[in-house]
Amino acid sequence: xxxxxxxxxxxxxxxxxxxxxxxxxxxxxxxxxxxxxxxxxxxxxxxxxxxxxxxxxxxxxxxxxxxxxxxxxxxxxxxxxxxxxxxxxxxxxxxxxxxxxxxxxx
Amino acid sequence: xxxxxxxxxxxxxxxxxxxxxxxxxxxxxxxxxxxxxxxxxxxxxxxxxxxxxxxxxxxxxxxxxxxxxxxxxxxxxxxxxxxxxxxxxxxxxxxxxxxxxxxxxxxxxxxxxxxxx
Numbered sequence: 001x002x003x004x005x006x007x008x009x010x011x012x013x014x015x016x017x018x019x020x021x022x023x024x025x026x027x028x029x030x031x032x033x034x035x036x037x038x039x040x041x042x043x044x045x046x047x048x049x050x051x052x053x054x055x056x057x058x059x060x061x062x063x064x065x066x067x068x069x070x071x072x073x074x075x076x077x078x079x080x081x082x083x084x085x086x087x088x089x090x091x092x093x094x095x096x097x098x099x100x101x102x103x104x105x106x
Numbered sequence: 107x108x109x110x111x112x113x114x115x116x117x118x119x120x121x122x123x124x125x126x127x128x129x130x131x132x133x134x135x136x137x138x139x140x141x142x143x144x145x146x147x148x149x150x151x152x153x154x155x156x157x158x159x160x161x162x163x164x165x166x167x168x169x170x171x172x173x174x175x176x177x178x179x180x181x182x183x184x185x186x187x188x189x190x191x192x193x194x195x196x197x198x199x200x201x202x203x204x205x206x207x208x209x210x211x212x213x214x215x216x217x218x219x220x221x222x223x
Contacts, residue, residue, distance in 0.1 A: 001167075032208065034208075036151075036210075038151075042121040042215075043153065043200055043213035043214065043215060043216055044200075044210070044213060045213075046209060046210065046211050049205075049208070049209045055211070071197070087150065087151055089151075089209065089210070091207075091208040093173035094153070094156070094164060094166075095141070095153040095156070095195055096153065097143075097150060097152065097153065098139070098150070099150045100150040
């Protein structure tokens with residue numbers, strides 16, 4: 001099975017900051033990676049697929065990059081609505097999620 | 107507009123059974139890959155099962171042999187039959203559509219399953 005490891009587990013930042021979350025796969029997954037945002041009590045929302053393709057309606061301050069085993073999600077300028085938990089997910093072989101990164105207000 | 111609405115969650119004793127439903131609107135479940143994803147309280151997301159448009163299915167190891175995913179095309183509804191439930195199956199269960207068989211683009215609101223005596 002493919003394991004996904006996110007870092008950090010928790011990230012404290014301020015409005016306007018640029019933040020980066022990393023996701024590593026236990027084996028190469030090419031670009032078969034998605035990112036989701038989840039707010040408390042809500043279902044996840046798709047942000048990015050195929051490592052770097054922005055889902056329709058997602059603000060352009062979100063971007064993704066990477067291939068193979070290392071991927072990043074970057075938020076260029078944090079907005080108040082961005083404080084949430086973020087998950088990566090591989091779909092190279094079935095489906096596996098990372099453990100999540102909680103983005104908190106500093 | 108795509109909408110997914112889960113139901114069927116509740117409190118069940120260890121060893122018991124429960125069937126979850128996911129009613130879809132705005133698209134047809136049998137033309138898409140559909141999946142169940144769960145989230146234990148305070149924990150991360152865990153993929154549970156998928157049913158392909160052709161009808162074949164696949165399960166996470168944690169669900170294999172105990173859970174069965176199915177669909178009713180006439181009702182445009184996805185199901186998850188859960189048997190031999192354990193305390194560790196306690197979670198919010200989400201149904202989701204799987205775009206191109208790859209990533210989860212639409213999610214329901216979730217239904218809570220609690221396994222406890």
